[in-house]
Amino acid sequence: xxxxxxxxxxxxxxLAGERxxxxxxKAGLDVTMLSLVPPRRSHSxxxxxxxxxxxxxxVKGKGDNPTVHWLDTVKGSDWGADQEVARIFADNAPIAMRxxxxxxxxxxxxxxxxxxxxxxxxxxxxxxxKENEGLITARDFGGTAKWRTCYTADGTxxxxxxxxxxxxxxMGITIHDRMEALSLIHEDGVCKGAIVRSLxxxxxxxxxxxxxxxxxxxxxxxxGESTNAIINEGTGSWIALQTGKVPLANMEAVQFHPTGIVPxxxxxxxxxxxxxxxLLDVDEYRFMPDYEPEKQxxxxxxxxxxxxxxxxxxxxxxxxSYGEHLWLDLRHLGEKHLTxxxxxxxxxxxxxxxxxPIKELVPVRPTxxxxxxxxxxxxxxxxxxxxxxxxxxxxxxxxMHGFNRLGGNSLAETVVAGMVVGDKIASYAxxxxxxxxxxxxxxxxxxxxxxxxxLLTNDGTEDVYAxxxxxxxxxxxxxxxxxxxxxxxxxxxxxxxILGRVKNVKVKAxxxxxxxxxxxxxxxxxxxxxxxxxxxxxxxxxESRGAHTREDYPARDDxxxxxxxxxxxxxxxxxxxxxxxxxxxxxxxxxxxxxxGGQMIxxxxxxxxxxxxxxxxxxxxxxHDTQEPMGTKIPKEAWREESPYKDAK
Amino acid sequence: MGRTLTFKIFRYxxxxxxxxxxxxxxxxxxxxxxNLFTALHRIRENQAPDLMYDFxxxxxxxxxxAMMINGRPTLACRTLTSDLDDTIELYPLPFFKLxxxxxxxxxxxFHDMAKRLESWIHTTKxxxxxxxxxxxxxxxxxxxxxxxxxxxxxxxxxxxxxxxxYPDFLGAAGLNRIGRFMFDPRDTRGExxxxxxxxxDIGVFGCIGMMACDxxxxxxxPLLEVFSYIRRKMNAGVKVAVTEMDLx
Numbered sequence: 001x002x003x004x005x006x007x008x009x010x011x012x013x014x015l016a017g018e019r020x021x022x023x024x025x026k027a028g029l030d031v032t033m034l035s036l037v038p039p040r041r042s043h044s045x046x047x048x049x050x051x052x053x054x055x056x057x058x059v060k061g062k063g064d065n066p067t068v069h070w071l072d073t074v075k076g077s078d079w080g081a082d083q084e085v086a087r088i089f090a091d092n093a094p095i096a097m098r099x100x101x102x103x104x105x106x107x108x109x110x111x112x113x114x115x116x117x118x119x120x121x122x123x124x125x126x127x128x129x130k131e132n133e134g135l136i137t138a139r140d141f142g143g144t145a146k147w148r149t150c151y152t153a154d155g156t157x158x159x160x161x162x163x164x165x166x167x168x169x170x171m172g173i174t175i176h177d178r179m180e181a182l183s184l185i186h187e188d189g190v191c192k193g194a195i196v197r198s199l200x201x202x203x204x205x206x207x208x209x210x211x212x213x214x215x216x217x218x219x220x221x222x223x224g225e226s227t228n229a230i231i232n233e234g235t236g237s238w239i240a241l242q243t244g245k246v247p248l249a250n251m252e253a254v255q256f257h258p259t260g261i262v263p264x265x266x267x268x269x270x271x272x273x274x275x276x277x278x279l280l281d282v283d284e285y286r287f288m289p290d291y292e293p294e295k296q297x298x299x300x301x302x303x304x305x306x307x308x309x310x311x312x313x314x315x316x317x318x319x320x321s322y323g324e325h326l327w328l329d330l331r332h333l334g335e336k337h338l339t340x341x342x343x344x345x346x347x348x349x350x351x352x353x354x355x356x357p358i359k360e361l362v363p364v365r366p367t368x369x370x371x372x373x374x375x376x377x378x379x380x381x382x383x384x385x386x387x388x389x390x391x392x393x394x395x396x397x398x399x400m401h402g403f404n405r406l407g408g409n410s411l412a413e414t415v416v417a418g419m420v421v422g423d424k425i426a427s428y429a430x431x432x433x434x435x436x437x438x439x440x441x442x443x444x445x446x447x448x449x450x451x452x453x454x455l456l457t458n459d460g461t462e463d464v465y466a467x468x469x470x471x472x473x474x475x476x477x478x479x480x481x482x483x484x485x486x487x488x489x490x491x492x493x494x495x496x497x498i499l500g501r502v503k504n505v506k507v508k509a510x511x512x513x514x515x516x517x518x519x520x521x522x523x524x525x526x527x528x529x530x531x532x533x534x535x536x537x538x539x540x541x542x543e544s545r546g547a548h549t550r551e552d553y554p555a556r557d558d559x560x561x562x563x564x565x566x567x568x569x570x571x572x573x574x575x576x577x578x579x580x581x582x583x584x585x586x587x588x589x590x591x592x593x594x595x596x597g598g599q600m601i602x603x604x605x606x607x608x609x610x611x612x613x614x615x616x617x618x619x620x621x622x623x624h625d626t627q628e629p630m631g632t633k634i635p636k637e638a639w640r641e642e643s644p645y646k647d648a649k
Numbered sequence: 650m651g652r653t654l655t656f657k658i659f660r661y662x663x664x665x666x667x668x669x670x671x672x673x674x675x676x677x678x679x680x681x682x683x684n685l686f687t688a689l690h691r692i693r694e695n696q697a698p699d700l701m702y703d704f705x706x707x708x709x710x711x712x713x714x715a716m717m718i719n720g721r722p723t724l725a726c727r728t729l730t731s732d733l734d735d736t737i738e739l740y741p742l743p744f745f746k747l748x749x750x751x752x753x754x755x756x757x758x759f760h761d762m763a764k765r766l767e768s769w770i771h772t773t774k775x776x777x778x779x780x781x782x783x784x785x786x787x788x789x790x791x792x793x794x795x796x797x798x799x800x801x802x803x804x805x806x807x808x809x810x811x812x813x814x815y816p817d818f819l820g821a822a823g824l825n826r827i828g829r830f831m832f833d834p835r836d837t838r839g840e841x842x843x844x845x846x847x848x849x850d851i852g853v854f855g856c857i858g859m860m861a862c863d864x865x866x867x868x869x870x871p872l873l874e875v876f877s878y879i880r881r882k883m884n885a886g887v888k889v890a891v892t893e894m895d896l897x
Contacts, residue, residue, distance in 0.1 A: 038756025
């Protein structure tokens with residue numbers, strides 16, 4: 001087995017992974033990036049609408065600052081976020097946007113003078129200020145007090161990823177694409193690298209490093225019907241879970257985006273509604289203002305998706321051969337807007353469903369979109385339970401999103417975490433020693449070659465694609481927008497049964513090389529186990545918070561559930577172990593979000609008492625010490641200075 | 650009511666001993682709004698588990714799935730079978746290294762192209778995290794974005810007559826990338842540097858103007874406009890070079 005070494009190994013070369021690789025390369029470290037696909041084909045490229053950062057250059061962003069952004073983020077999370085991490089994010093987002101401008105992103109800019117926009121269904125004229133002309137502008141997104149989402153038309157992920165990859169090429173960072181990490185090499189609680197399979201020729205290679213970072217994105221494809229790219233099958237979170245040491249956090253916190261198109265489940269950006277698009281029902285009636293008079297179509301995603309589903313259940317959905325849906329009306333935005341600022345959306349509608357959004361309504365429904373949960377890391381991005389392992393971006397539960405993330409916050413998170421966690425990875429690697437223990441690598445390598453041999457030669461009859469589809473059906477039927485104890489029990493039992501069948505998967509394709517069926521078979525245990533953790537975590541959490549909605553427990557319960565779910569799967573165990581930790585130190589006390597309605601059960605601890613136990617309880621569950629003590633990045637009660645709700649946007 | 654489609658698919662696995670390039674035929678029932686993403690998955694999952702091809706976003710933005718569909722390079726994900734005859738012939742893109750069946754190595758070629766063109770902002774300025782961003786006219790940002798929209802699918806190179814003869818030819822994607830940085834006021838490269846980079850047979854003067862690239866580009870990039878911009882710039886560049894020689 002070939003053994004390759006570097007100071008830093010980055011698994012996943014989307015935006016988060018590349019930015020972290022750049023941080024290490026700038027620090028003079030030798031970096032290797034691995035990616036399932038060429039970096040520019042990563043799912044980051046598909047992000048359309050933009051990145052939130054409180055630059056406040058547009059007239060509709062006036063008065064914005066990191067505190068207001070932070071407030072929106074914490075409320076959006078339904079208080080599930082780590083407030084310090086949300087603060088680190090909000091403080092660094094403006095710097096990250098400007099840095100990306102420096103790297104070459106052609107951000108849309110402020111044009112001075114009047115222009116017509118649609119706000120809450122009404123055509124309105126706004127006047128951009130001369131003094132801000134040429135600065136990075138922003139559009140409106142859901143759950144925000146200000147227009148804050150920086151964009152390049154509706155190709156933001158694409159342009160930022162290309163600028164980032166250009167820089168990675170310029171710096172000569174090693175990229176090995178078409179490579180899949182199958183397991184982590186670790187010993188005595190320290191991560192030493194990864195066992196990797198080449199998707200070109202099937203070769204198994206050990207990559208050993210001082211620091212290893214996982215940045216592989218979400219697990220949306222577990223749901224089958226998802227806006228995610230087909231590579232988002234939870235491969236990165238699986239290799240962390242597989243160690244039996246690293247917990248996955250809040251896996252039951254799954255985001256459903258209001259506007260996946262029907263059929264195909266391709267996303268059309270929240271920017272559609274940010275720019276004035278409306279949701280209509282079977283009678284072409286605009287229903288959102290009835291449910292959410294204040295935010296209307298631009299409440300947070302969990303709320304809009306829930307309202308859409310609720311409206312469909314009232315019999316107001318549009319019947320189609322692909323199931324019920326609602327309409328997105330973009331017609332009033334006009335041809336010019338739809339063929340420039342929403343051009344990808346226009347193309348997607350035209351090519352994939354034959355709908356011309358200039359003249360016709362677009363069929364949409366809430367569709368699985370984002371994984372708030374993932375590999376649990378501390379504020380430095382350092383994974384619980386294993387030294388030298390880091391995670392960032394969607395695969396991580398860093399945890400600025402809690403139980404619902406705001407649109408535009410995850411794409412921004414990729415570059416902010418890439419900057420912030422990237423520096424922590426670099427400083428960890430600078431202080432660490434490389435110990436390329438070939439015997440250890442071979443032990444882990446053999447586990448994978450044995451598994452491959454088993455998959456190719458066993459006498460089982462299970463078809464990997466059928467199992468994948470069964471997992472997706474259970475999640476779709478029972479672990480979707482509205483959840484009940486009864487449904488979740490069914491999912492848990494069904495997934496348990498599937499887990500028992502995973503070892504009987506037999507790969508029919510025997511050809512050497514890429515072997516796509518073998519690739520799928522190597523992922524299926526991880527998919528089944530993560531689906532199980534999602535369903536079981538949802539069953540155990542007897543409250544409703546953010547995107548996790550229990551019909552049988554409709555209240556947000558801050559008395560019992562102001563915490564984060566951690567699931568660890570000890571090697572050989574039948575069941576994962578569930579534990580819970582405080583969400584982090586609270587600065588903004590739990591309260592009403594200002595949208596979504598819902599009941600609340602108040603916490604019975606004081607904020608001071610809650611905060612006093614955070615550090616010790618998290619450490620007991622595997623949190624490493626952070627480079628700076630807990631709480632240092634929170635400017636205490638800075639939010640009292642802000643009145644985002646006084647200046648309505 | 651649905652048609653039975655016949656797929657004739659190029660097959661070759663370079664890692665398999667004694668494999669020879671050949672065509673395999675598959676039948677598939679057509680369903681409403683069937684695209685080639687779904688069709689190929691159905692074939693792989695039910696008939697040919699070792700069939701190799703590339704999809705990632707399946708939404709026409711990542712550029713992974715370009716292939717020759719009835720002789721024309723385009724994105725498979727957004728090709729509907731209803732727009733095709735009953736018999737559908739699929740071949741990998743020519744020009745690029747074949748990895749197996751319909752999968753080709755566009756990623757490495759484009760990475761290499763980025764290196765050759767130094768596809769990044771050339772500037773001596775350091776990023777200052779405390780400073781306001783440099784201003785840019787929104788029209789300029791939009792113009793850069795028009796070229797930046799290239800998804801590196803490789804269709805233009807696969808369709809290009811010059812590229813088939815000169816493997817080093819930068820292709821429409823490469824020339825478009827040069828245009829993107831020429832438009833960008835943040836890039837400090839001057840006319841002489843651009844001239845050296847593109848005024849050769851593998852650059853803008855290798856193009857013989859058949860513009861198949863423009864016909865097949867799935868993103869409708871303004872390639873004609875970009876090429877003529879580069880040529881105009883290069884003519885200016887020639888003048889500069891001649892003037893400098895005259896001075897000597």
